[in-house]
Structure formats: C-alpha cells, structure tokens
Amino acid sequence: TDTRVFQDVQVLGSTLEKLTPVSETTIRAPVAVIYDFENEWALNHAQLPRSIGKNYQETCRQHYRPFWQQGIAVDIINAEADFSGYRLVIAPMLYMLTPGLAERIEVYVKGGGTFVTTYLSGLVNEFDLVFLNGYPPSLRRTLGLYSEEMDTLTDHQLGQLRVCPENPLNLNGDYEFHHYAELVHPETAQILATYNSEFYAGYPVLTANSYGSGQAYFIAARTENRFLTDFYTHLAKCMGIENPLHQPIPAGLSIQVRANETQRFAFIMNFTDHAISMEIGEGWHDTLTKLPSAASISVPPYDVVIMRQTL
Template sequence: MAETFFLHGADYNPEQWMKLKDTVWPEDMRRAKEAGVNVLSVGIFSWAFLEPEDGVYDFSWLDEVMDMLHRNGLKAILATPSGSRPPWMAQKYPSVLRMDNERKPYVYGARHNACYSSPDFRRKVTEMNTRLAQRYGNHPALHMWHVSNEYNYDCHCPRCQKAFQEWLKQRYGTIDNLNDSWWNTFWSHRFSGFEQVESPTTPSFLGEWESPNHNLAWRRFCSDHLADFFLLECEPLRKYSPHIPVTANLMHTFPGIDYFELGRRMDTVSWDNYPRWKNDERDRDISAWTDFRHDLMRGTGGQKPFLMMESCPGAVNWDDVNTLPPPGTVLYQSLQAVAHGSDSVQYFQFRAGRGGSEQFHGSILPPDGSTDTRAFREVCDVAAALESIREVCGSVTRNPVALVYDWHVRWALDYAWTAHRFHQKYEETVQSHHAALQRAGYGVDIIDQTSDLSPYKAVIAPMVFLLREGFAERLTAFAREGGLVYLTYMSGYVDEEDLRFVTTPPLEALTGVRTDELDAWDKGRENCFLWQGREWPIHEVAQLCTLKGAEALAVYENQFYKGLPVLTRNPVGKGLCFTLQARVETGCLTAVLGGLLQEHGVEPLVKELPAGVTAAARYGADGTEYLFLQNANREAAVCALPDSWVRLDRTGTAGGEIRLDAFSIAVLKRG
C-alpha cells in the first residue's frame, strides 16, 4: 500500500499498565510525540482484557486507547488477539489446545499454540474479530488490521488428522492416486482408505517419519490450513471495514508456511526483523542476511512496498548471547529496511513491561519512561531521517534480476534422502547467491516458482530440487524469448509430487546437460575449477553430468572427475541457460554471476562497489530514481558515482565521490 509518509512506531501494550493508566498512558502519548512516533500497534495480546470471561466483553479500555491515539494524532494498527489466549478458554474449551507429533496434548501456557481446527477456537476468533471490526472498523485512528501474531501451525489432534485426510481427498481424488503419488508400494505402505493416513511423526520415530512424499504433503497441508485460518480471521474485518488493509507479521524464512501463498491473501505484507549485530566484521554478513530477508518478504507481497512491523531499538533478550548494537545501528537497520522496499520502521516495543519473558527486551522506553537514553535518542534520529527522505515512501523496486526461493523446494529438501541428508543448505545457498548478486552491484527480486517471469532479464534459480507444475516450461519459454537462466546442482530432480522422472527430466532441454551422479563431501574433501584466470575452490557438493548440447565453460580440475563440466552454457532460442554443477563460496558466485550478467547486457545498479558496500534502488511513480548505498563496514568507505546523483538525506551534498561513514546508508536521488 502506498503511504504518503513513513509509518514510524512500535508495538504498544497499554493494558499491561492498566493499574497506572492515569499517569503512564498520558506520559506514553507525550513520549510518542517526542520520539516522532506516528503509529502504535495495539491489541496484539489483549484477549484476557477484551473478553475476561467467556462471552463477557469489555471494550471500554480499548475505546479509551483508540480515542487517546486519535486525539494525539497517532494512527493505530489494531491486532486480532488470536496469537495468545486467556487461561479460561483452555479450561472451558480444551479443544483449543494443540497436540504434538507424538500425540501428546499440550497444557495451557506460552503462546502461538492454538489448534486451528478446533470449532471452539474458530468460533471464538470469529466472534472476537467481528466485535473488533464492528466497533473499530470506522474509528478515525484505525490505519490497518494486524492479524494475529507470527503465525505458525503444526497440530496433530484428531480434528487436524481429519482435516488432513479431507485435504488429501481434495488433492488426490482417490486413494490409489495418493498411493501412486507417494510411491507407497515401497515397504507395503499402500493405504486402502484415506482414514488410514496419519500425519507424519517426524522428527520422532513413533510412526511415519521416513516417507519424503508423505512429509511433503503434511507440510503443504499445514501451510494451506493456516492460510485458510487467516482468511477466517479476515472475513469479519473485510466485511465491516473493507477500506482498511489487512496484514500479518511474518518471520522471513520460517519453514512452516509458504509465505508467498499467505502473502497473496494480504493487502500488505509485514515482517519482524531481528538481525543480531555483532559490532565487528561479521556485521557485513549479518547485513547481507538482512538484505536477503527484506527482499524475500517484499517478494511474498508481490514486490509492493512492505512494512517492517517489528525491529529492536536495542538488544534483544531471547538469543543465547544478547549483544548490544553500537550507536548508529538502529538508524542503519531502519534505512536498510527502507532501501529494500519498506514503507515503515516499527519496533518491539514502545514501553518495556516490568515482568514476563520480554521484560529485558530492547524498547523505546524503559518501564520508568525515561527519555535520556541512547535508545530514545536513536529512535528520534530515525524519525528525523525518515522525514528527510519522505518522498521515497510509496516508491517501488524494479530489479532486472529475479532469484527463486520456493517453500516447496525447501520442504522437499528437508526430507530428501540424498547428499547431506539432514542439512542440504537450501536457504544458505539461495542466500549466498543473493549476497553474490548484491556484491556484483545488483538489486534483487525474490520470487517463487509460480511468479510471473516477464518483468525480468535474468532468473537465478539455485537448487530447484523440486519442479512445481509448469515451472520448467515457463523457465524454458523465458529463455527462448531472450532471458538468461542460471541453475545449479540438485535442480529438477523431482516433480511436484516429489517423484523422480521416468522420461527425460524437464530441465535437460533447457540446460543441455544430463545430470548423472551427485557427490556430497565432508570437510576434508575439496576440488576446484579455473574461471577468468583464477582457481576457485569447490566444497560440499559436486554433480557429475554429461553434455547434451551445452558447452563447458569450465571443468573440474581434480580427482576422478577431472575434465568433466562444472560450468556450462546452452543457447536456448534467443536466450541462454547456464549451470554451475558444484557448491562454491560467495566470492566465486560474485565473479560468475556478475560476469555472466554483465556480458549479456544485464547492468548492475552500481559497478565497482567497495567491499562491504551494496546498493538498492526504488522508483517513484513519476520515474524518480532513488539509490541507497549501504556501507556495512565498521569503517568509512568511498564510492564513485556519476555526478547526476545527489544526496537526499543531507542537503547540499553532490554526487561524484560519495564518502560513506562507517556502518551507514546514503540515500541518493537522480536529479
């Protein structure tokens, strides 16, 4: 959703201060204005105060909060409270409790653990959301709905088993088809009815844990079931306040949900960003980690601007080692979000609580409300910086390079009995390609296998182990029309159902390469290849292949596959397909991908970036170009740019040689 100004705010839990509300609430409003905060997310964990007993509702305090926010010129992102429920609900309706994969029922406690098949929970959520939507849908403070909190789902209760079986019936039609799709003749596992199919017990050995097809189906069911529950939550919100956008806060690469599917059901995607900065040279990698996640989250929202719903204005408290980020880090991570497409900077949380597991989590205000603190000053700095680049808000990205990250591939690899059985490093591999593209000066869109390829000049798809229906054909058509395709080892091994191919694998015509064998190594083993006059080491995974039309650009140098192709090139119609058959370091990927892309006319945002500096771009509706230069080094860097760029964040500073302070982001405009 296009904003005319950046949202700047935090999660706010005024109900935790109910007994001190006469002093704390007015102080919060004053502090919010002092900090340049313009939005607060409320109601996220408020169920016990909204419905203290079954069917007994009390909205008086939230009325007061919403009116208070409006009176003070603040917007409200109002949450539905399903992320955590009051104890009375579990006591009265035990069906709301989940059952784990060893069929052990949960007892009441913690959060994010309701059964989404429970008719009681579904009814209570619908009743609550209906009341919230009817009461606040037209409230002048209401800016957006925040559905639940950090959704997850994995319940093995009898109702969820039934729902799984119904989902299987829908997907497979007949039990015979399911048996064939899961290769169930293996070990005599052919089912004679859907009612025999249990959820897998992975990672325990209690029941089915080994079948990759069965496990994949469960992950797909859980993801779909949760997406349906999200729609159930949205129904009253969209009915009574169709003009108010709906979001849910995501958790980047969380494995339990296909966020592309969930994102398509939202008006705006938002996510919770918690990089664990170390205040040393590791921050370059942590910055790249964060860039990847921002780009992924933007991708799940169809490349539209997203919201950074949470970040920390200090140290988090839930890591093993909770390192304090040094001065300036809050500004860096805030502008970094904007650089990659966020229209907001929001924190967890506004005022820290006195107790609970988050009592020592970083916050804008400590429990006593002091403002002469570093965190408060840094939040004020962010407010000023956002104001200085306000015109960037609502602008979009327009990157020529797409990188494929697909939850179905991830799930298939999680259960794949090959290579590195328990850690195939799919996420790390895609992330390494992302970092390489950034080092080579490119901005990157992240897409899944169902996304439209037509906006791109190049599609980079590492480890697409599982091919979803139609992807190979669309990728081939993309190359034929002049696109550049790049694939790696462990690509196109199985079809949508996780079955190997009995005919020529669909990627063979595209790559011009037949995959023969896969080799996985431990730490003691290495190989290498020569490329652009350098020797590049290979580690962990190497694939042996036979050329079927492609040419070898580089070959393995050692061991029994010396001379076999490792980097290949295949002309396809007006385009090209490259493959890299082995795992290499990010530096090698930078050389390979940067070289191939530039050679084929795909230009980076900036050529010759200093080490540790990356670039990102956004484009206004009027065509204005905004460029962000991120210096993730803990020392200053200098970047040469054409003179046509001017700095937006510092008046009067022209382009040419841009000096980037240590760990800082420069915002420039083409003018």
C-alpha cells in the same frame, strides 16, 4: 525527553518526514533468485547420498551475494512467480519441479531470458516422486544436457575444477568444489569448465546452452564462493547488467536505488566500523539537507546516506 533513545526516535521521525517522496518510487530488479519454501521442505526430507549439510538457504544466499556486492538489485521469488520481468533468473538446488514449472522455464529462456540452475535440480515432482527418465523433456532441452549420477564428498574433502580457455564469459583459473558433484552429459550445451580431480576429471562442471533467444547455465558442483563471485560478475558484465550508479561499489558498502519517471533516490549504507568514500557522479543532492553533493561522498561508519537525483 533527554534520553538517548528518545532523541534517536525523534531524529528518525524527522528523517522519515523528509523521505515522503520516496514512497512514490520503486526498485526495478533485473535479477531474481528463486527461494521456494515447498522446494526447501521437499529437499530437507530427501534421503540423498549426502543428506547432512544440504544448506539450501545458505546456497541461495551465496548465489545472491555477488549481486549485493556489485549493487545490483535482486528480487527473491518463489517458483510460482512470473519470470518475464527479469533478465536473469537463478534457481539454486531446484530439487522439486511443480506442474508446469519446467515448461515456464523453457518459455522464459526461449523468449530471451537467462536462466541459471545447479546440481540437485529437477529430480522430483510435486509428490516427491523421482522422474523416471531423468530431467523432464522441457528442462533437458533448456539446459542442453542430461545428468548421469551424483558424487558426494566428505566434509573436509575438496575437488578441483578448471575453466576452459577462451570461454565466452572470459573466466579463467582453477577453483575448488565440495559436498556435491553431479556428472552430466552435454547434448547441445557448451562446456565452460570441467572437473580437474576425482574419477570424473574431464566431465563438465559449468555449461551454457543457447536456446531460442536466451541462454541456460548449469553449475554441476557446489563450488567455493570465489567461483560464484567470478561467474556472476562476468555473466552480469556480458549481459550489460550493472548497478544504477554505474560505479564500482567499495567493499563494505551496499546500495539500493529507488526511482520513478522524474527522480531517483540512492540509499548508500555502510556496514563497517570505518568511513568509506565512494564516487557517485554528478547531479546528486543530499535528500535530508537538500544541498548539492560532490561527485565523491564519504559514508560514516554504520550509517546511511540518502541521495536524490532529478531525471
């Protein structure tokens, strides 16, 4: 009983006893990222102009990371899930469209949802057979564009893209892209950014299409992470999606908030080797000590602080 491991387990057991009310709460995520096993299997076996470094899992993580950094909860779902409970659904590299999927995306966007997809999407059906006329009609209507061809870049080759001035997301600046660059033709979609290099300079690389009561965005190239961070940060701001604490999240911290009708719990985790301070606002209590908390707290290195607030 005097070993470090025994004492750590003893403290953990004591902590879990104090967290019993947390079991009556849940996380309500406004955002979902589609990571689909069947899509991954089909994509992994696809013979593409560039078949090395498709990086489906890594790409999904890259689209998830900006929300994690902002403290915005995200559900990871498969392509058969119900989209209706989410304000924003992101489908990176949705290569395979199973029966009814394109139609469900169309219904979701028409009903007021926001949908984001990327290059290498909507190419084959459930039998891994290419759609002969390009995107299925429902996806083409939703995105407001059609794809002409795909260019691929060598491992160390970088292209440039430029954001259009006065775009509705207030993006600005130049960014790099690599590996994949799709050439698309907008029909009803608005161009937000264009390629600024290669033979397709001037072609759209980021578009937005208003459709029904919602919007669909298309990212035509594999961009650097900085672009994804800026794009999703501005998109979340325009949609009014923010973390439940309504506070900036310092780098190195991660938060998750669980709630029910009467109370909520904030799990604030430090993934660095140094203490980090954060503003959390008024009305919080430390769940373990039950003492009132200051509006600013310090989270020790590699530790978690669990706060409770009565609603």
